[in-house]
Amino acid sequence: MSWELIPEGSQPGRRPSRNFPWGVPLAVGIVTVLIGMSLLIWPFFAASRILAFLIGAALIGNGIATLVGSRARGFGTPAAILFIVLGVVALAFPELTVSMLVGFVAAMMLFVGTIWLAIAIRMRQALHWVFIAIPAVLVALGIAALIWPSLALILAAFAAGLLTTLIGGSLIWAALALRRGNA
Template sequence: MSQYPIVTSTGQRRFPWWTLLITGVLVAAVGVGFLIWPFFAASWMLVVLFGSALIANGLAVLTRSAGSSAALIGGLVLIAAGVLAIVFSDLTVGAIVAFVGVALVVFGVLWIAISARFAGRSPVILVPGVLILVGGIVALAWPGIALAVIAVIGGICLVLLGALIIWTANRLRRVDVSATTIVI
């Protein structure tokens, strides 16, 4: 078992507590933004995450498969799709919400069909499938409401996470680093 001090040879912390504090404040601020502007925040977040994922996957394909013309074309197509998804954000949000809504409807119907065989023991097993089906129908019928609900739930989670990070940063600020070691 070895011990590694969390301070450098000059007596400074390796990881300053205030970086966690700033991170917590930023996370909580994003959560508040989601709560204040739920539709804008949810659609913006969805588009940026989706477009960024496409671009990152395109870059990964380009770097992993050097020399292959199929990989070159595939990587460039993914990057172009990511850029287009961000540029045409309204279409992207509509397509993603429709896709998720259809997937939820299909998944809810399958859940109900499969769990109906076991419902004789307890009909409670049908509840998740019904909730998933209703969520899919709501997402298809009212995509704005579905995005707003997701944003509000996400905002609450982010505010709580930010508060937890801030609390942790304040606890770390009080730690005497000269007397603390990590045992691995």
């Protein structure tokens, strides 16, 4: 290894000696497209499974990190055990996990929308319709999510599936461009 300011392969007209491993973004892109397509085809089932897996894995990971960190800092382990148990419960009961998450998000939308609407109404001076419309829509979406949580999850899963499929497609396109040497 030399300590150059400009590496050998970066001079104009010269190809780098090592190729980028284009298979990695291709594999990630394919998996991402498959996840996105599953969210588009089976939005409720896939969303509940994916969300429950992510939440459960995060809780278990935090529990393990807290357990390892508690020894170094002298904290007790009850919080770590609680995180791990909650993570296992989230993985075991995905529908319950997702319904609680949707309820929490709906309640937060109601709370934030109501506070924002109250502030907008109290401003009185230079009251623009946007300052009333956005929080009103937020409150309406929160109410709709509380009344129809499965519909809210399906719509969110469909939107996430569309976005995830597009991201996966762009990863595949970039990997193939790297393979051809066009990137």
